[in-house]
Amino acid sequence: MKEIVLFVDKVIDRLNPEQVKQMLDTLEKAYRSGHKVLVMGAGRSGLVGRAFAMRLMHLGFNVYVLGETITPSIGKDDVVVAISGSGRTKLIVTATEAAKKVNATIIAVTSYPDSPLGQLADIVVEIPGRTKMAPDIDYFARQILGIHEPLAPLGTLFEDTALVFLDGVVVELMHRLGKSEADLRAKHANIEL
Amino acid sequence: MKEIVLFVDKVIDRLNPEQVKQMLDTLEKAYRSGHKVLVMGAGRSGLVGRAFAMRLMHLGFNVYVLGETITPSIGKDDVVVAISGSGRTKLIVTATEAAKKVNATIIAVTSYPDSPLGQLADIVVEIPGRTKMAPDIDYFARQILGIHEPLAPLGTLFEDTALVFLDGVVVELMHRLGKSEADLRAKHANIEL
Amino acid sequence: MKEIVLFVDKVIDRLNPEQVKQMLDTLEKAYRSGHKVLVMGAGRSGLVGRAFAMRLMHLGFNVYVLGETITPSIGKDDVVVAISGSGRTKLIVTATEAAKKVNATIIAVTSYPDSPLGQLADIVVEIPGRTKMAPDIDYFARQILGIHEPLAPLGTLFEDTALVFLDGVVVELMHRLGKSEADLRAKHANIEL
Amino acid sequence: MKEIVLFVDKVIDRLNPEQVKQMLDTLEKAYRSGHKVLVMGAGRSGLVGRAFAMRLMHLGFNVYVLGETITPSIGKDDVVVAISGSGRTKLIVTATEAAKKVNATIIAVTSYPDSPLGQLADIVVEIPGRTKMAPDIDYFARQILGIHEPLAPLGTLFEDTALVFLDGVVVELMHRLGKSEADLRAKHANIEL
Secondary structure, eight states, X not given: OHHHHHHHHHHHHXXXXXXXXXXXXXXXXXXXXXXXXXXXXXXXXXXXXXXXXXHHHHTTOEEEXXXXXXXXXXXXXXXEEEEOSSSOOHHHHHHHHHHHHTXXXXXXXXXXXXXXXXXXXXXXXXXXXXXXXXXXXXXXXXXXXXXXXXXXXXXXXXXXXXXXXXXXXXXHHHHHHTOOHHHHHHHSOSSOO | OHHXXXXXXXXXXXXXXXXXXXXXXXXXXXXXXXXXXXXXXXXXXXXHHHHHHHHHHHTTOEEEETTSTTOOOOOTTOEEEEEOSSSOOHHHHHHHHHHHHXXXXXXXXXXXTTSHHHHHOSEEEEOOOSOSSSTTTOHHIIIIIOOOSOOSSTTHHHHHHHHHHHHHHHHHHHHHXXXXXXXHHHHSOSSOO | OHHHHHXXXXXXXXXXXXXXXXXXXXXXXXXXXXXXXXXXXXXXXXXXXXXXXXXXXXXXXXXXXXXXXXXXXXXXXXXXXXEOSSSOOHHHHHHHHHHHHTTOEEEEEESOTTSHHHHHOSEEEEOOOSOSSSTTTOHHIIIIIOOOSOOSSTTHHHHHXXXXXXXXXXXXXXXXXXXXXXHXXXXXXXXXX | OHHHHHHHHHHHHXXXXXXXXHHHHHHHHHHHHTOEEEEEESHHHHHHXXXXXXXXXXXXXXXXXXXXXXXXXXXXXXXXXXXXXXXXXXXXXXXXXXXXXXXXXXXXXXXXXXXXXXXXXXXXXXXXXXXXXXXXXXXXXXXXXXXXXXXXXXXXXXXXXXXXXXXXXXXXXXXXXXXOHHHHHHHSOSSOO
16 A cells, blocks of 8 residues: 555645646636536546546536536537546547547646547646556566555556545645635535445 | 336326326426425435436436435425335335425325325325335225235335326426426436446 | 427337337347447437347347457348437447448437438437427427427437337347346346446 | 554554555455455445455456446455444445355454454454544544644545555555566556547
C-alpha cells in the first residue's frame, strides 16, 4: 500500500500545471454559463469518473455520467471529461468522437497524450500510470520510483492517482466558486440507496 | 406470452381513472414549476422506474433516479414516484419515509394500497399483480383471467403492467405538455453507452 | 395504454416460432453446459435486458450484464443476447463485433433482421417495432393495427414488446429446466437495495 | 492534492495489522471455498466498493455488488464487505442487518468501529477519515497532519484512503493466491462499455 501512495505522490508532483489550469478554467466556465458536463470512463476509470461527477453535482454543476438513466443529449459549449489510462478504450474513443461531432469541448485524463483519445481532446491532463504497452516491465515504477517489481495490477496506479487528482480539482473549484463544505452538503443526496 | 398480454390488458381496464388523473396532475405541476421528480424502485421495479425516468427526461422534466451518481437532495414540492408491487420492499419504504420527512409529495405505484408504502403515499395508483401473500395461489390470475395455473414467476405481471402503464402516462403527458416525438428525440442522449 | 397492449398482442402473434425455438435451444444449452450468457442493450433496451438477466440469474444461469461491475471476459461457447430495436445502436454493434471475434454465439433481438446487428447475429428474433426510418409514419401501427396516429414515442413499442417476449422466454425456460417459482425465489436477492 | 496524498499516507501507517490480517484471511477462505463475497456501500463509498469488487472478480472470486442486476441471495459462510466512513449510512446498516440474519460474515471498512455498522461486524478495519460528527473541525487533519484548514470536502479522505487500502488488499491477495497480472488480465472484461 505504501508503494501505491508513493507512486501517487510522485505523479502528483509531475502534473503539468498549465494542463491543470486549462481544465479548471474550462470547468469553471461551464459552471458559470450553466453548460453541461458529461463524464465518461469504462471499468474502474468509469467509477473514478462517477466519484468526480458526484462532487461536481454537489458543487452545483449541471453534470451527467455516460450510461446512466437520465443523461441527455449534449451539444456545442458543453464539456466532456473522458478518463482512460491507455487512451485506447474503444468505446470511450467512439463516444468521444460522437462528442467531437457536436462540437463539445473534450478534456482527456490519460497516461498517453498521443493516444487516440489524447489526439481527439481539446485539453489533455497527463497522469502517468504503468505503461499498457509493456505491462510486465512496469516502466513507470522503474522510472519514477526506481523500483523493479510490479506495484499493483493492470490500471490500478492510474485509477488511484486519477481519483486523488480529480478530488484535488474539486477542492480548487470550491475555492474558485466560493463554495463551502456546507454548500456541498446541502446538495448531497438526502435519500441515498 | 399471450397470457401475460391478456393479464396486462385486463389490469389496464381496471385502473382507477381518478388515481391516474391525480398522478398526471401532480407530474404536470412538477414539470411546469420545475420541481424535481425522484423515481425509485428495487430490482425489476427499479428497472421499470428507470425506463419511466428516461422518458420524463426526454419530456424535459427535472428527473432523477434513486441510487444513481448525480441524484441530488430533494425537498418540499418535489415529487417521488415509488414503485413496489408488494409495497413492502424494505429499502423503498425506508427511502419513502425519508422523502416524507422533507415533505416531498409521494406517488406510490403498487398492488397493495394498504401496504406500508401505500400508507405513506399521498397518491396511490393501484396496479394489481399476483398476490405476494399467497403466491402459489395466483389469486389474480384466477380472479381476473379465470385460469388456474401460474402465469409468470414472482413479480413479473406487476412489472410488465407497470411498464405499459407508465408508458401510457408518458403519452398522456406528451399531449398535456404539447410535446411532439421530435421534441423527445432532441433530448435523447446523442452519446449513448 | 390499451393501444400499447393491442400492439404488443399483435406482435406476439407474429413472432416466428422457429426463431424463438432457436433462442430457447441456445439458452437451454448454455444453462446445461454452464457457459456464460452476456446480456447487452443501450438505453431502455438495456433496462429490458437487465430485467431479463435478473430472471436468468434466478433460474441459475451464469449470466452477466454488459457495463456492470463484475462482468468477466467471455469466449467461445458463451452466448450474447443483444437487444436493439433499430439494430444500429453503434455501441451495441461495436460490442457485438467484439463478441463475434471471440466466437461467442450471438442472439439478436431486433426489429430489423437486415441491420448491422442482425447481420452479425447467429440467431435473430424479429420483434417488429415502429420503424426508425420514418418515425412520423408509424408504419407498424398502420400496418398491424390499422390505426393512423402515433401510439407511443421513439422505441417504446419495441421495448415493451421485448420485455413481454423475454418474460415469456423465462416461463418457457422454467418448463424446460423443471424449475418452480420457489426455485427462483430461493435465488432472488435477499439483501436488496 | 499533496495534502490528500499526505493524509492517505499517514492513515495507511496507522492501519491495525491484526484487523487487516483478519480481513485477508476471511477473503482468502471465501476464495478457496468458493463462497460468495457481497460488496456494499452508498454513494462514493459504493463506487470504491465496486472498484474493489471488479478486482476480486479478476482474481477469480465469486463476487457481487449490492444493487446490481445479477446479485443473488447470500447465506451462511458467505462474506459481506460493507464500506461506510460514518458507519451510520442507514441503508448500509439495514442491508448489513439483513446479512447478519442469514449468518453471513461481515467485514466493515469504516472510520468508526463503535458505529452501528462497526457493532454489527465480525471484523472491522478502521480507516480514519475526517470526523463526521464535527466536520468543521477537521479533527483528523489536525490530529494527524497538524494542519488547521479543511483538506477535502465531506467523506473524500475516507474514500480515497479506502480505495488505496483495498487496492493494497488486492496486491496481497495476488501473492497469497499465487496469481500473476496475466491471470487477472485473462478475466478482465473483453467487451467493455
